[in-house]
Amino acid sequence: MTSPVNTQVIRVARLHRTVAAQLLREMGLHPGQELLMMQVWDHGPQRQSALSEALDVDASTLTRTVQRLEHAGFVRRNRCSTDGRAWEVESTKAGLALRERVLAAWDELEKITLNGLSEAEVAALSSALARVEGNLCEFARGSVETC
Amino acid sequence: MTSPVNTQVIRVARLHRTVAAQLLREMGLHPGQELLMMQVWDHGPQRQSALSEALDVDASTLTRTVQRLEHAGFVRRNRCSTDGRAWEVESTKAGLALRERVLAAWDELEKITLNGLSEAEVAALSSALARVEGNLCEFARGSVETC
């Protein structure tokens, strides 16, 4: 078999996203949006630059995700008082109303993913993924500093 | 921390794809396309339905990937002689010319990903990913049969 881990990563990622989409669908969210909402719920109103760094996505990706969430009414943007270029993103009431369901879906997704693995296996998997993430990040960024 | 493995899967997937994109870029391929090419190289001309099943992607995704690869000159389509609805997808000479470089890139990606992990750790990771894939697949498909 040629390079099975590459293939496994790709397949697991796609399936994981598909399952996430199924779970999030009924609350009107798409995969990726829940991460932004969770970040805002947990850490309050934040600039897009902070979100983009926390979620580790491109600024342009973030812009469009925020636009869609704003359009859907889950998020609001206010001009930053101290920096005229920046926006602060904040959850609306409608956004907050999703919180419990999203967290439940997130837990369920984790359970589905790890079904049948022992605690030790989960720990090993998690630590292996952390190292893989470090490896990939180092290569992608060209340095180990920002990982 | 809330549900760390979910997050890890998502981050690793994105980084893995980003690194793949960097490696494939210079040969004019995008992530996902290399999987199709490898499938065709390894198993010869195939119908799109076979490809879509082998790569486990939606038929519509496959259609467009084939269209782009065809447009790029890496792949050719011929009407299937025994079934007027189907197409057989085949690598062109230009496609075949990429083979060595793609396989090298694929190996490098695997090496980058697994850098610093022992053989035993890789084996454990791979087996854990296989089980996770089974779990997710079962949920996504609603049955264990097709996994």
Next chain:
DNA sequence: CGCAGTTACTTGTTCGACCAACTAACTCCC
């Protein structure tokens, strides 16, 4: 034979994600 149902592929639409190029606003330093 001919119609019903299935299968193979396509198209439209939406979304995440990236890169590249751009604007507007801030900062720093002469």
Next chain:
DNA sequence: GGGAGTTAGTTGGTCGAACAAGTAACTGCG
């Protein structure tokens, strides 16, 4: 103060990926 350089966010384009809905061709059964 004012220009050079940086930072924040946006827009345009492209691609993978999915779902939904559609067309054309095959299959099976009465």
